[in-house]
Amino acid sequence: MTIELERWRGKIALVTGASSGIGRAIAEDFGRLGLKVAVTGRRADALAETAAAIRAAGGEALVLAGDQREAATNRRFFAALVAHWGTVDVLVNNAGTLGGRSLLRDEWEELQSALDLNVRAALICMREAAAAMHGKDPAAIINISSMTGHRVVPGTPAVYAATKHALRILTDGLRSELVQDGQKVKVALLSPGLVDTPWHSKPDGLITQKGAYPYPPLTAADLVSAVRYVLSAPPGVQICDIQLRPSAQPF
């Protein structure tokens, strides 16, 4: 392990959406790096599996189960985390939902889900984490956006894309405010294209609908590498914005 990554050993992380896919892979890798990791999601049984993997890898784990579309859930998670381990040094805002495909035809509740989880929950977590990270070095906030947060191609669900655009702007605003406050928190946005995760096996997912990916997708391990890259940057370097496309993704 590099000297830069060693700086994070024993630090306390919160990874949202860690019951599955990208969040689970990042949380498990934090276990390998020797962090204490709080994992969130709605499914306590799936979170218990992530927690077991973190512990098996050498880290410590705390399960926080709840629906982050409820604003109060996010604040409850931070209160529980601080009560358990005293503080937080790393936040990975990863939980996300598609929130429907059509802004005209889908039920309002479906669209509201994406706004509440992808934007409001992420913003509450950023605020809670930034307050806890005041004066800390190292500390990091990493937000998982999407290539749909950078451009919209025909067929992209517009509300989902809008939430990921919002997350991109909020991430840069957070970075700027923290710098102006003299804080040393690393703030990064990771924007993947297509990634092979259970996301695509949901009822409205690509695999469910089409039976196969149109080109070889990224893996969650590719996102893990990007997170390690962000955390590996020397103290004077901010890795702000990483876009990762599968090599064969045409847009």
Ligand SMILES: NC(=O)c1ccc[n+]([C@@H]2O[C@H](COP(=O)([O-])OP(=O)(O)OC[C@H]3O[C@@H](n4cnc5c(N)ncnc54)[C@H](OP(=O)(O)O)[C@@H]3O)[C@@H](O)[C@H]2O)c1
């Ligand atoms: N897969 C891709 O192609 C792709 C591409 C670009 C960006 N992304 C982004 O990557 C992130 C992770 O996606 P993934 O592909 O790893 O999907 P995933 O395997 O479906 O994981 C989604 C995670 O979000 C959690 N979550 C969903 N709704 C929640 C809610 N209401 N409250 C709390 N937690 C909730 C899920 O936990 P529970 O089910 O236990 O609640 C799960 O842990 C998302 O932000 C997504 O937008 C994915």
